[in-house]
Amino acid sequence: MRKVLIAATIAFAAMGAAAQADGTLDKIKSSGIITQGVRESSGLAYTLGNGVYTGYHYDVCQNIIADIKKKLGVEKLDIRYQPVTSQNRVPLVQNGTVDLECGSTTNNKARGRDVDFATTVYIEEIKIAVKANSNIGKLEDLNGKTIATTTGTTSVQTLRKNKRGKDLKFNEVFGKDHADSFLLLQSGRADAFVMDASILAANIARAQNPKEYKILPEVLAVEPIAIMIRKNDPEFKKAVDESIAAQIKAGTIAKLYDKWFMQPIPPNNVTLNMPASDATKEAWANPNDKPTEDYKQPGE
Missing domain, CATH: 3.40.190.10 (Periplasmic binding protein-like II)
Known part of the structure; x- marks a missing residue:
């Protein structure tokens, strides 16, 4: 009986190790679901009500999800929207509830101890x-x-x-x-x-x-705002960063920026009139995932 229990314990531990070894891409492929973290009232992602979300970072993430679907070779990929707040966004990425957090989160070294950040597409x-x-x-x-x-x-x-x-x-x-x-x-x-x-x-x-x-x-x-993903999942980060690089190269990112910052936006069709800053253009020209601490600040 003791040998059976030991064997069962070893098998259970091996199953746990295998589960932990599975990355986000494996999880998404096996479940057919990807969970996008969305914001209710952020500048880069917000709700129009009734479960409808939109915004610059939201659109960038929709393109990332489309590229992930192609990479996985699946016919259907359901997108689940998980509203997050400034308080719970990091824990929800850490515990696996959210796969892509597409709000307005600053990439800094403190958060970098708990999560990873994708390539920056906006400097705030x-x-x-x-x-x-x-x-x-x-x-x-x-x-x-x-x-x-x-x-x-x-x-x-x-x-x-x-x-x-x-x-x-x-x-x-x-x-x-x-x-x-x-x-x-x-x-x-x-x-x-x-x-x-x-x-x-x-x-x-x-x-x-x-x-x-x-x-x-x-x-x-000035702060780099980036999409959060789970830490220590290089395969998933590579897939997300490759999608962002492709969007930058194709001019998609610049077009999305124009759509959300220089054209009338819902719900009131007001134009923000915020041309892309030199720092944002530099981030597009030289893609990177540097934290805030690596940026020169005003007055320094």
Whole structure:
């Protein structure tokens, strides 16, 4: 009996090891399902309601999924959408719930200990949104004010690291997601909303009266925003990076950028008017997955 138990234990352990050895591509092929992490109110991916998602990073990921389907040679691949937040996005990638997290996540070394990032296709600028009739026109004007940001994001940390912002005294309030943070600004519970410029612009575009808000021109920091995938799965990362490289080479990425940042977008058909920055164009010209820490920051 003891020998049977030992044999069973060894077999079970071997099965577990084999399961762990299976990568994301194997999982997707065997299940016929790929799970895309999506955002409700991000600048690069958001919902139109009723389970419909859209946005720049969303479209990039749809193209990646189409390429993965071809690579696997399967006739059908079901896409499941898993809404994620700033707080739970990393754990949901880590535990296998999400295969591709297609929101607006900054690639930094701290997150890189838990997940891997695909090739960067967008370099974000951290900026400040305020009411258009406010007396806030520059970073120093935030002294003594209340600043909104989203739980689980790095924007206020970035502000504090800025040489001109480290001595500012201000109160912080946190939204559970970006829409909630913008509501803090809308309602007057915050004087400013510090966040990715694309997120600020997208939330202003969806506001009832976009002209009531403005984004200050000052750039607090630049950050590479990238698609998250599970750590230590080189085969899957290679497939994702190859798709992104092909999209860049074909000009698809540039066309998607024009679609989402220079043309009217749903639901209000407002144009964000955010031409691709030099840093974003450089990321397209020289594809890489460098973290924020490798980028020169404003004022350095």
